[in-house]
Structure formats: structure tokens, C-alpha cells
Amino acid sequence: MFETPFTVVGTIITDPxxxxxxxxxxxxxxVASNSRRRTAEGQWEPGNSLYVGVNCWGSKLVKGVGASLGKGDPVIVVGYVYTSEYDDRGGVRRSSLEVRATAVGPDLSRCIATxxxxKATGAGSGDAADTQDDASEGGEAGEADEVADGKALPLSA
Structure with a gap:
């Protein structure tokens, strides 16, 4: 089956x-993705908008998105795009753009996330990120870290 890969950067506009x-x-x-452009006078004006429905399947994605994101949050959605067709209440044939998400996350250019x-369930999971986390716990912010609200934020995360 042919699937069209798709990435959209926008804001969640409905209650999930x-x-x-x-x-x-x-x-x-x-999700609404709104563009804007700079006029000849240097002012910003709104451009085109794209509205897309996002469907998150799978227990890990549902759990992560449900615990982390809500209406108004800036997000980046990656998945496969398709058109869903339906008849509205008046019997008129309509279509909407939808994404079956494979990954969803906060847009860190517009917010800060934790x-x-x-925690790893077995001894020696072998994940390099676990080793890096263990080494940085309890330490002070280093050259590769920034501090926000008193917490060290690794730039590599």
C-alpha cells in the first residue's frame, strides 16, 4: 500500500x-498550521492556513500524547496523510485531510518541555541515553547545558 509521508508544524486547536x-x-x-509573511514595509501579515485531523494509534503514542499535550499546544506531527470522505448532516459529500501519526511532539521553538x-526495566539496557542520564544526575550545568527555572537542560536532549 502506498502511503504519503507528511510532517506538519502547528497548534492543537481542539480538545483531544x-x-x-x-x-x-x-x-x-x-492541528492548524498558519503561515505568515513579511510585507514590503516589514510588517507581518497572516498567510494561508492548513487544518488537519490527527489520529494517534498505538498504546505508547496514545499514552504519551494524552499525558503531554492539549488544546493550544504547539506541536510537530509526523505520519501519513490521507483524505477522509463523508456525508455531512445535510447529505453533502465532504472531505477532510487527516494524518495517521507515527510521532507527535512539542514544537520546542515555541515552548519548553520536560x-x-x-526507567529501564532490566539491568544493563545498553541504551546510551540511560548512561548519559545517570552520569549527569546530581551534577551542575556544564558547558553543553542551559539553565531554565533552576533546572539544567542538556542541549543534546
């Missing part, structure tokens, strides 16, 4: 809804 479909869960919300990494 978590639903159960059969034995799976889905988390749905809409990463909550689950």
Missing part, C-alpha cells in the same frame, strides 16, 4: 478526544 475502537485506543485532535523517560 481519547476513544476505544475494538481492542485499540485512538487519540484524535485537529522529558519524562521511563
Amino acid at each position: 478526544i481519547r476513544r476505544r475502537v475494538g481492542d485499540q485506543e485512538v487519540y484524535k485532535f485537529r 522529558i519524562d523517560r521511563p
Whole structure:
């Protein structure tokens, strides 16, 4: 099956809804991606807008998005785009652009986020990030770190 990869940067504009479909869960919300451009006078004016429905499937993605993001949050969504067709209440045939998300995260150019990494369940998980986290715990901010609200933020994260 041919799927079209898609990335959108925007803002969540609806309250996310978590639903159960059969034995799976889905988390749905809409994203608006608004462009703007600079006029000849140097002022910013609004440009075109793109509205897309986002469907998050899979327990890990549903859990992460549900615990982290909500209406008004700036996000980056990666997934596969498709057109959903339906009949509205008046019987008129409509279509909407939707994304089946494979990854969703906060847009760090427009917000600050805290990463909550689950602890490894087995000894010696072999993950380099775990080793780096263990080495940096309890230490002060180094040259490769920034400090925000009294917390050291590694630039490599």
C-alpha cells in the first residue's frame, strides 16, 4: 500500500478526544498550521492556513500524547496523510485531510518541555541515553547545558 509521508508544524486547536475502537485506543485532535509573511514595509501579515485531523494509534503514542499535550499546544506531527470522505448532516459529500501519526511532539521553538523517560526495566539496557542520564544526575550545568527555572537542560536532549 502506498502511503504519503507528511510532517506538519502547528497548534492543537481542539480538545483531544481519547476513544476505544475494538481492542485499540485512538487519540484524535485537529492541528492548524498558519503561515505568515513579511510585507514590503516589514510588517507581518497572516498567510494561508492548513487544518488537519490527527489520529494517534498505538498504546505508547496514545499514552504519551494524552499525558503531554492539549488544546493550544504547539506541536510537530509526523505520519501519513490521507483524505477522509463523508456525508455531512445535510447529505453533502465532504472531505477532510487527516494524518495517521507515527510521532507527535512539542514544537520546542515555541515552548519548553520536560522529558519524562521511563526507567529501564532490566539491568544493563545498553541504551546510551540511560548512561548519559545517570552520569549527569546530581551534577551542575556544564558547558553543553542551559539553565531554565533552576533546572539544567542538556542541549543534546
